[in-house]
Amino acid sequence: MHRAILPISDQIGLENPIISYNGGMVKHPRTGEVIYHTPIQAADATALVEYGDQKGLHLNFCLNDQLFIKEYNQWSELYEKRTGVSATALGNLHELDGQEPTKMQILDTPEKIDLLLTECKTEFGERLYVTRTQVEYIEFMNPQVSKGRALQALADQLGIPNNRIVTFGDGYNDESMMEIAGFSVAMGNSVDQIKAIADYTTDTNQNDGVALAVEHLLL
Template sequence: MSSLPYELISLDLDMTLLDRDSRISPRNLATVRRCTELGAKVVISSGRMHCTTLQFLDAMGLDTPVISYNGALIKHESTGEVLLHQTVEPSLARELVELCDAEGVHLNYYVDDTLYIARRGPFADLYAERTTAALIPVGDLRTLTNRAPTKLLVVDTPQRIEQLFAEWGPRFSDRAYVTTSYIDYLEFMPLGVSKGKALAALAAHYGIPQEKVIAFGDALNDVPAIAWAGLGVAMANAKPEAKAVAKRIAPHHAEDGVAVVLEEVFGFGG
């Protein structure tokens, strides 16, 4: 077994590794690179599309698989190898499309790492600005429901999302993994998907034991990974549910919290 304290480091992006401007701070970047130089595997674990994580993969100089779509996809970009890909049943996708249309809420529909929307609007533009994702308006998302999506995501006001989560979470819990990341997102993935299960699969792929895995996160969608890892770390800005399962609380994401913890556990200064 390696002498490293942790051999696999799982990093959520938004509100965890990234600062308020959605950038990797110099201290976080330097610390991640030092961990990789020591031999640790560093992986991105995000609710984002695979393609919108790649700028951060490149910035950190990583050549490891990316966990995206909250664990529905694990793909190694440089080799093209797909280690895991699960999709939502088309019948459920159609039901969600029709429900969102009836409720008048914006819906993102993700197929083959491409983002389709019915039409542009304030919530579509908010998502695009936040993630740099390209949007493809199609008019009626029902035209796509013969194609199984990796994920569906509602964007609305925090108050509306809270209401919809309370109503739709229980309603679809036996057919989909329903969770939140940002306060204005409600996300639907295939049943059984989670960042925790994806992280466990990736650790097994590398032959790394659970106790040698550290996972950082802040939101409800990070809870399974934080709970599973040998050392689960929630940010100071994390949701109460994430803090409740964490073994350690890191400083705020805007205060280089990832670097602070990694510097300590790997034994080098900032």
């Protein structure tokens, strides 16, 4: 979520637009200007809420950079701990029918997510972008959304050619942005698929991998 990135952005003094929601939004942290936003269509969001209710699943509903859930539980606690974003429990997510969220998520055990991922891609894959970003997360976005599309939109607005773009990634959802960049860096903790397409592999995120790559490649 955009709001989850702001504490880090503020800490390091960024004055540049932020790509968030797996590429679903590009927004400026200072002015609040939304440069790019491609939400889930309302009918698809309602269908996903219905699916979650039928399966008894925990759903995150990200709307207007706010997080809504049905009820507080271990999964809302996990997400809040990881992101610093507090959720609002509605008791019934169908209260949001007709709204267009930027992103929705299912959270469950890694074993359950393994089973659900294929089912979700079969059920929703023709109308939503379905991806796994953490072992406990399945994320759903508009099918036009990717980090690569958002990065391209931002680069075009700023007048930066692709061969002057450097990307850092570690997960499956980073592949699209790494493919359009002039140079791509995989973190040491990356999945093998990302390491295979990267131009360079640095240390892990826990060991200052980005800083080490910047020092080695740019400075």
